[in-house]
Structure formats: structure tokens, C-alpha cells
Amino acid sequence: MKIPWKKVQEKIGFMxxxxxTVLVVLILAYILYDIFKKxxxxxxxxxxxxxxxxxxTEGGIWPAIVGTFWVSIVTVIFSVPIGMFAAIxxxxxxxxxxxxxxxxxxxxxxxxxxxxVYGLFGFALFTLSLNxxxxxxxxxxxxxxxxxxxxxxxxxxxxxxxxxxxREGALALGATKWQTIRTNVLPYAVPGMLTxxxxxxxxxxxxxxxxxxxxxxxxxxxLPKFPTVLFQQFMALPYHLFIMSTQHHxxxxxRPIAYGTALVLIVLIVAMNGLAVWIRYRLxxxxxRA
Amino acid sequence: xFKKSIVLTLTAVFLVGNVFAQDFIQVKGSDTLINLVQRLAxxxxxxxxxxxxxxxxxxxxxxxxxxxxxxxxxxxxxxPMKAKEKTAAKENGVVPYEIVVGIDGISVIVNGDLAVNDLxxxxxxxxxxxxVTNWKEVGGPDLMISLYGRQANSGTYVFFQEHVLAKKxxxxxxxxxxxxxxxxxxxxxxxxxxxxxxxxxxYDDKGNVRDGLKVLNVAPDANxxxxxxxxxxxxxxxxxxxxxxxxxxxxGMPKGAVKDFITFELGPEGQKIxxxxxxxxxxxxxxxxxxxxxx
Amino acid sequence: MAKPDSITISIRKQAWLQLKEKLIEQFxxxxxxxxxxxxxxxxSLLFIEGFPALREIGLKEFFLSKHWDPTSFERESYGLLxxxxxxxxxxxxxxxxxxxxxxxxxxxxxxxxxxxVREVVKPVIEILAGIPSVVVGFLGIIVMGPLLAKLFGTxxxxxxxxxxxxxxxMSLPTIVSISEDAIISVPQxxKNASLALGATRWQTLIxxxxxxxxxxxxASVMLGMGRAIGExxxxxxxxxxxxxxxGSFLDSIRTMTATIAIELGETVQGSxxxxxxxxxxxxxxxxxxxxxxxxxLVLEKYQKVNR
Numbered sequence: 054m055k056i057p058w059k060k061v062q063e064k065i066g067f068m069x070x071x072x073x074t075v076l077v078v079l080i081l082a083y084i085l086y087d088i089f090k091k092x093x094x095x096x097x098x099x100x101x102x103x104x105x106x107x108x109x110t111e112g113g114i115w116p117a118i119v120g121t122f123w124v125s126i127v128t129v130i131f132s133v134p135i136g137m138f139a140a141i142x143x144x145x146x147x148x149x150x151x152x153x154x155x156x157x158x159x160x161x162x163x164x165x166x167x168x169x170v171y172g173l174f175g176f177a178l179f180t181l182s183l184n185x186x187x188x189x190x191x192x193x194x195x196x197x198x199x200x201x202x203x204x205x206x207x208x209x210x211x212x213x214x215x216x217x218x219x220r221e222g223a224l225a226l227g228a229t230k231w232q233t234i235r236t237n238v239l240p241y242a243v244p245g246m247l248t249x250x251x252x253x254x255x256x257x258x259x260x261x262x263x264x265x266x267x268x269x270x271x272x273x274x275x276l277p278k279f280p281t282v283l284f285q286q287f288m289a290l291p292y293h294l295f296i297m298s299t300q301h302h303x304x305x306x307x308r309p310i311a312y313g314t315a316l317v318l319i320v321l322i323v324a325m326n327g328l329a330v331w332i333r334y335r336l337x338x339x340x341x342r343a
Numbered sequence: 344x345f346k347k348s349i350v351l352t353l354t355a356v357f358l359v360g361n362v363f364a365q366d367f368i369q370v371k372g373s374d375t376l377i378n379l380v381q382r383l384a385x386x387x388x389x390x391x392x393x394x395x396x397x398x399x400x401x402x403x404x405x406x407x408x409x410x411x412x413x414x415x416x417x418x419x420x421x422x423p424m425k426a427k428e429k430t431a432a433k434e435n436g437v438v439p440y441e442i443v444v445g446i447d448g449i450s451v452i453v454n455g456d457l458a459v460n461d462l463x464x465x466x467x468x469x470x471x472x473x474x475v476t477n478w479k480e481v482g483g484p485d486l487m488i489s490l491y492g493r494q495a496n497s498g499t500y501v502f503f504q505e506h507v508l509a510k511k512x513x514x515x516x517x518x519x520x521x522x523x524x525x526x527x528x529x530x531x532x533x534x535x536x537x538x539x540x541x542x543x544x545x546y547d548d549k550g551n552v553r554d555g556l557k558v559l560n561v562a563p564d565a566n567x568x569x570x571x572x573x574x575x576x577x578x579x580x581x582x583x584x585x586x587x588x589x590x591x592x593x594x595g596m597p598k599g600a601v602k603d604f605i606t607f608e609l610g611p612e613g614q615k616i617x618x619x620x621x622x623x624x625x626x627x628x629x630x631x632x633x634x635x636x637x638x
Numbered sequence: 639m640a641k642p643d644s645i646t647i648s649i650r651k652q653a654w655l656q657l658k659e660k661l662i663e664q665f666x667x668x669x670x671x672x673x674x675x676x677x678x679x680x681x682s683l684l685f686i687e688g689f690p691a692l693r694e695i696g697l698k699e700f701f702l703s704k705h706w707d708p709t710s711f712e713r714e715s716y717g718l719l720x721x722x723x724x725x726x727x728x729x730x731x732x733x734x735x736x737x738x739x740x741x742x743x744x745x746x747x748x749x750x751x752x753x754x755v756r757e758v759v760k761p762v763i764e765i766l767a768g769i770p771s772v773v774v775g776f777l778g779i780i781v782m783g784p785l786l787a788k789l790f791g792t793x794x795x796x797x798x799x800x801x802x803x804x805x806x807x808m809s810l811p812t813i814v815s816i817s818e819d820a821i822i823s824v825p826q827x828x829k830n831a832s833l834a835l836g837a838t839r840w841q842t843l844i845x846x847x848x849x850x851x852x853x854x855x856x857a858s859v860m861l862g863m864g865r866a867i868g869e870x871x872x873x874x875x876x877x878x879x880x881x882x883x884x885g886s887f888l889d890s891i892r893t894m895t896a897t898i899a900i901e902l903g904e905t906v907q908g909s910x911x912x913x914x915x916x917x918x919x920x921x922x923x924x925x926x927x928x929x930x931x932x933x934x935l936v937l938e939k940y941q942k943v944n945r
Contacts, residue, residue: 106385107382107385108378108381108382108385108620109378109381186414187414270397270398270399271377271381271398271399271400272377272381272384272397272398272399273397273398273399274385274388274395274397275367275395275397285397286369286397286399296400296522299520299521299522299524299525300374300377300400300521300522300523300524300525301378301522301524302378302523302524302543302544302620303524303548304522304524304525304528305524305528306548
């Protein structure tokens with residue numbers, strides 16, 4: 054029996070793109086496998102909750118976790134409200150005029166600006182000009198600018214999932230635009246916006262370049278109470294991984310710590326991403342039923 | 344009313360911040376010193392829980408620039424301040440005081456398998472300037488040389504350039520590594536590599552030279568004996584040609600917590616840590632130098 | 639008497655309500671405008687900080703000199719060329735890997751894979767997008783470096799190939815997800831027509847679906863490219879940072895982003911060196927801006943065609 058050439062061609066073609074997919078999956082699998090295999094043995098209660106000791110060759114990474122936490126909080130507090138408000142304007146108020154097109158263009162372009170450029174901008178603006186110095190605030194605001202396009206886009210997506218009929222119903226009953234938004238749109242969109250917030254947070258937590266000049270420290274074991282903490286330098290998980298793999302005195306000896314740090318960072322980010330995906334999934338289901 | 348309370352809170356926040364700041368020492372600068380100073384700070388803070396010391400790296404230039412901008416109390420530097428930096432400090436009203444906390448022999452390292460043991464300072468200079476590109480030109484095997492160095496913000500980079508390259512430019516083919524330890528890793532993996540690092544970086548935790556690494560003996564010129572930096576005496580006496588002081592700079596005569604910390608660094612326990620980190624303790628003219636800053 | 643009063647009240651109330659509505663709209667509008675302000679802010683700050691340096695260095699030296707050595711004792715030089723070449727080279731390398739793999743994957747999950755496989759692969763792509771660049775750079779040093787050194791018989795693996803592979807990994811998620819969106823939104827009628835004419839699914843994919851989705855695919859590649867150009871930590875960690883013009887993919891390179899990350903901290907604020915880094919950032923900004931603009935235009939055209 055002769056198999057037609059085009060069938061063979063199809064088989065080969067599909068095989069190739071299947072292999073490409075397998076490759077992509079394998080890349081992630083390998084990254085996770087390597088980090089988990091070498092990072093997991095290091096993880097214990099002390100590693101999570103202790104300060105670095107013995108010239109950072111022993112002890113834990115607690116200050117880096119706390120630093121990353123506070124920076125992310127500042128990031129979210131700054132970028133989420135602005136992102137939400139901007140999204141409300143774009144989705145609820147704006148008509149298709151030129152200024153809206155420009156705003157959208159600006160948002161898309163902001164999302165493409167390299168993170169190191171944000172770092173430079175944050176350094177010149179927050180650290181130097183606005184005299185915030187090297188601090189959690191400077192870094193958090195810099196990351197806030199960086200995540201802004203993401204929070205706008207995610208918030209807008211969330212607003213779009215609210216069916217048009219919800220708005221029309223309220224408007225027909227004589228409600229003003231703002232009343233409609235407040236009572237019939239936002240309550241349904243907020244969970245979706247939350248998704249965007251979490252994704253922004255995950256992204257901020259993993260960034261290194263923007264905090265390089267705006268506040269991160271090699272060794273900063275001091276953990277003062279809020280709000281003092283916001284005006285000081287800090288340690289951060291991604292930067293800790295960077296110095297542990299390139300600048301530490303004994304990079305081979307501290308490699309397990311580097312792996313442990315990478316693991317904590319990845320688990321943190323994947324967990325946040327997972328949470329966001331889960332919320333989105335639940336929402337879709339809910340709206341399908343509705 | 345609302346506005347007032349915001350203003351009050353903000354003022355309180357800043358005040359609290361300042362109260363805390365009095366106990367703070369911010370140290371920033373050389374990556375050569377960072378692990379040493381970090382360790383010193385760690386031990387010091389065990390004795391003085393009320394003082395908080397934060398250590399940041401970035402390179403000698405970074406530290407000095409921060410001191411000039413009055414952003415840190417102590418700048419670590421593995422090279423003396425440049426004239427340019429002194430002028431900039433003066434313009435900003437900063438009066439830098441210089442302290443030497445230890446002495447470092449910069450070792451020139453190659454892969455353990457490379458059949459080269461001795462080089463003169465001149466030869467090393469030619470290699471890093473890119474004028475000598477094959478090991479056979481300096482009595483080794485027929486192998487292209489691969490260069491490992493630091494980035495321009497490193498004091499080691501500048502010191503080596505001044506004293507070994509006679510202030511000439513580095514070869515543009517030299518790999519600019521992020522840290523000393525990364526150079527060591529590079530050389531161990533690279534049969535044709537040559538690099539320079541602080542002598543503290545060549546040892547493993549048992550105090551032996553790392554496996555797969557060779558520390559070259561260096562001769563000041565073609566007529567002198569090559570000397571190893573692994574013997575403390577050679578570095579302290581200046582017989583080993585590439586040694587340098589490790590500096591800290593302070594704005595104004597040190598006082599308070601900063602003075603207390605530096606006293607600890609230069610005291611017996613501090614100097615013991617200096618030795619533990621494979622540097623050499625302060626002696627001779629450098630001790631005299633420190634007296635000028637009140638130590 | 640009572641009647642006109644209540645009318646005026648209700649008119650006033652109406653006016654107040656309208657004003658309030660207007661104010662609320664303005665409030666949201668200002669926040670929307672913020673994106674434009676930030677973008678212009680970044681542009682002008684980079685320009686203002688960088689321009690004096692450019693005047694001092696001269697356009698010709700800056701863009702045509704291969705020599706970048708701002709701390710030299712002999713002669714301070716500020717030549718962008720080798721960094722620019724390095725950035726373009728490592729980006730090109732990344733695209734050579736990521737474009738076929740990315741589009742292939744996108745086509746597979748959009749057109750071939752059964753829903754179960756899709757359910758697995760889509761989150762994989764999202765998680766991959768979330769892996770921080772330092773982690774990728776870390777593995778570049780520890781895993782990819784030694785592997786490449788062995789593979790190519792070179793003395794070390796910190797070179798442009800390493801950077802390209804890592805950047806490909808970083809830009810794959812962008813390319814896959816946007817391409818997939820584009821492929822999936824090609825109308826089923828197109829494909830049915832092709833299949834009805836006796837074409838195989840593969841022929842349909844290559845000759846009908848992909849061309850129909852081409853603008854989306856191109857946009858995805860542009861965005862992935864923008865990501866690769868701007869990526870900092872991975873290249874800083876894994877490419878060796880030698881400032882010479884690279885002769886081949888096995889040479890160590892130093893990109894524009896890495897140069898800024900390495901040198902900014904050491905510069906004295908306001909010096910030529912400090913300002914020259916802002917010029918590099920400005921050039922980077924323009925490059926990514928253009929890439930984004932092109933992808934934007936392509937996407938817009940595509941949306942018009944589809945509507």
C-alpha cells in the first residue's frame with residue numbers, strides 16, 4: 054500500500070512541531086527539576102527564618118524574604134489603584150478618540166521598556182531627584198512603574214468580562230454612569246483585578262535590574278518595624294541569588310544556598326501565578342453559569 | 344483635621360526613622376572587602392546589638408562615589424582614592440579620612456594543568472594588554488590565552504591596571520566577571536585561562552589552594568626571583584610585587600559608633616578575622632597611617 | 639410656593655450630580671493619562687541626562703567607535719558600537735532559536751494538540767514566563783556554561799551562544815502565547831475551505847492558517863525580540879562581559895543592558911560617564927520603542943482585516 058506523499062509530509066510536519074512543544078515543556082521541567090533537586094535539601098525551618106551567618110555561608114535568607122515582601126507591598130499599593138483607575142477610564146468612559154489610542158499605545162510601549170531602563174529612571178527620579186535615597190520606597194515605586202502596564206491590562210481584562218447587560222440594566226433604571234460602575238460593574242470585576250494584582254506582584258518579586266541601584270543591599274540583616282523599614286535599604290531574594298552565584302567569597306561553597314534561594318523564589322512566584330490562574334478559572338466558571 | 348493627621352503621621356515616621364538612623368552604619372564599596380567587612384560587621388553586631396551595620400558591594404568606585412554623595416558612613420576601597428574623587432569630595436564638602444584595615448596580595452592564577460609557574464610583572468602586563476596572546480610566547484604550551492578580569496568598578500581592576508599594566512588599557516577581549524569568585528571558577532574550568540584575584544579567593548575552606556587552580560610566582564623584573572603570594576611574609580615585606588592595602592574611607596574624623604566599629608576592626612579580634620579571610624593584618628607604615636585618623 | 643422650590647432643588651441636585659459625574663470621569667482620565675506621562679517622562683529624563691554627554695563625546699565617536707573604556711588611564715573612550723553589535727547578535731541568536739520553536743509550539747497547541755495537552759501546555763508557558771531572569775542566568779552559569787564549553791570544545795561557556803539560548807528561553811513564552819492567540823482566531827471557514835479542497839491539515843496549517851495569522855505571529859516575534867533586547871540579568875551573568883566586538887558566537891560579549899548594570903553604580907552623578915550610560919539607555923529605549931511600535935502597527939492592521 055502506498056501512503057500518499059502529502060500524508061507523510063503531514064506526519065513529519067506534525068512531528069516537528071510536536072517536538073518543539075515537547076522541547077518547551079522540557080525546558081521548564083528541567084529548570085524546575087534542577088532547582089528542586091538541588092534546592093530542596095537546603096530548605097528547612099532555619100533556612101527560611103534565620104539571618105545569614107558566618108559570612109553568609111550558613112544560616113538562612115529571612116531578611117531577603119522580608120525585603121522582597123515589603124518591596125512588593127509598596128509596588129502593589131502604588132500600581133494597583135492607578136492601574137485600576139486607568140482601566141476604568143479606558144473600558145468604561147473612553148470612546149474611540151485619539152487620546153485613548155495614544156494612551157493605549159503608551160501602555161503597550163511601557164510594557165516593552167527594558168527593566169534596566171526603569172532602574173535608571175527610578176534611580177534618577179526617586180533615589181536622587183526626589184531624595185528618597187536607597188530605600189524600599191524607591192525600589193517599590195520603580196517596580197510600581199514597571200508593573201503599571203500589567204495592572205492596567207489585567208484590570209481592563211477583568212472589566213471586559215463583566216457582561217454589557219449588567220451596565221445596560223442599571224443605566225436603564227436611571228442610574229448615573231458612576232453609580233452603574235460602582236454597583237454593577239466593579240463588584241464583579243474586582244476578583245479579576247485581583248488576578249492582575251497577583252501577577253504584577255509575582256513579576257515585581259522576581260525583578261533584579263530595577264532594584265539594583267534603588268535600594269537593594271548585599272548584607273542588611275536589620276529588620277526594623279513598619280514604617281521605618283520603608284526608608285531603608287533591604288535584601289531581596291533575586292538579588293541574593295545574584296550575589297550568591299557571582300560575587301560571594303566562596304561561590305562553590307554557597308551554591309546550595311543559592312539553589313535554596315532560587316527554589317524559594319520560584320515557589321513564591323509559581324504559587325502566586327497558580328493562585329491567579331485558579332482565581333481566573335473559578336471566575337470563568339462562575340460567568341459561564343451566570 | 345484629616346490633612347493635619349497625615350502631616351503628623353509623616354513627621355512621626357521621619358522622626359522615628361532618624362532615631363533609628365543614629366545607630367546605623369552603612370558600609371558600601373569594594374567587592375574584595377565585602378566578605379571581610381560583612382564578617383566583621385556580623386561579629387561586631389553580636390557584641391553590640393544596638394548598632395546595626397549594613398554592608399553593600401558594587402565596587403570601590405561605587406563606595407567612594409556614595410561617600411562623596413554623603414549616602415554612606417564608610418566606603419570600602421581596595422585602592423586609594425583618585426585625585427579626581429578627592430576633588431569631587433571637596434566640592435561636596437566631604438573630608439575623607441583614610442584607614443587601612445588589612446593587606447591583600449593580588450594573586451595571578453591559572454588553571455592547575457597549565458605548564459607555567461613563573462611570570463614577571465612585565466609579562467603579565469603584556470598578556471592582559473593583549474600584546475601576548477599565546478602561552479608559548481611566555482614559555483608555555485601552544486595555546487591561545489583566555490583572559491579573566493574584573494569590571495571597571497572594581498578596585499582590583501584599577502589597581503592591577505595601574506601597577507601591572509602600567510596604566511595601559513586592558514585587552515578588550517578580557518572577560519569582565521562580576522566577582523572575584525567567578526574568576527576563580529572560570530579559571531578552574533578553563534585550561535587556557537589567566538586571571539587575577541585577591542589572595543583570599545584561592546583557598547578552599549581547609550586553607551589549601553583550590554583544586555585545579557595554580558597561583559603563579561611573580562617576579563618584579565626579569566632579574567629577580569619569582570615570589571609566591573601564598574607566604575604571608577612575602578606580601579607583608581613587599582617582596583611580592585603585587586600587594587596593596589585595603590582601605591576604608593570615612594567622612595570627617597570618625598566618632599561614635601563608626602569609631603567604635605573601626606576600633607574593633609583594627610583590634611586583635613578584628614585583625615584575626617582579617618587573617619581568617621586570608622588577608623594579612625595591618626602593620627608598619629599602614630599602622631602609622633591609621634594613627635592620623637585617630638587609631 | 640412649594641412646587642417651584644422643589645424644582646429648583648432637584649435642578650440643583652441634577653447639576654451637582656452632573657458635576658460629580660464629570661469630576662469622577664476626570665479623575666479616572668487623569669490616571670489613564672499617567673501612562674503617557676510616564677512614557678514621556680522616561681523619554682525626556684533619559685534625553686536630558688544623556689544629551690550633554692553626547693555633545694561632549696560627539697555622535698560620530700559614540701556610534702562608530704568600537705572602544706568603550708570610560709575609566710581608562712590612557713584615553714577615556716565612549717564607543718557604543720561593540721555593545722550594539724553584541725546586543726543585536728545575542729538577540730539574533732535568541733530569535734533563531736525561539737522563533738521556530740515558539741511558532742511550532744503555538745501551531746501545535748492551537749491546531750493539532752487535543753484539549754488535554756493544551757490544558758497542560760498553556761500553564762507551562764505561563765509558569766515559564768514567570769521564571770525570574772536571575773534564575774535563568776544562574777542556570778546559565780552553572781548548567782549551560784560547562785555544557786557549552788564541552789560541546790564546542792571551547793575553554794569556557796560564557797559567550798554569545800549561552801546568552802542566546804537563555805534569551806530564547808526568556809522570550810519563548812511571549813512568542814508562543816501571542817502567536818497561539820493569532821492562530822486560534824483564524825476563522826474556521828478558512829480552514830474548512832482548504833480541507834474541503836483536499837489539502838491535508840498540515841498543508842492547511844502552512845498555506846492557509848499561518849499566512850492568515852501572519853501579522854499576529856510577526857507581532858509576537860517583535861515583542862519577543864523586544865524582550866530579548868532589554869533583558870539584563872541573564873546576559874550580565876552568563877555572557878562573560880568582554881567589551882570587544884565579537885568575532886563569532888563563541889566569543890564573550892557585553893550587551894548594552896549589562897554595561898548599564900555594571901557601570902552605573904561607580905559613576906559620579908553628573909559626570910560624562912554617568913551621562914553616557916543614560917545615552918545607552920536612551921538608545922535602548924528607542925530600539926524597544928520602535929520594535930513595539932512596529933508590532934503595534936502590524937497588530938492593528940491585522941485587527942482591521944479580521945473585523
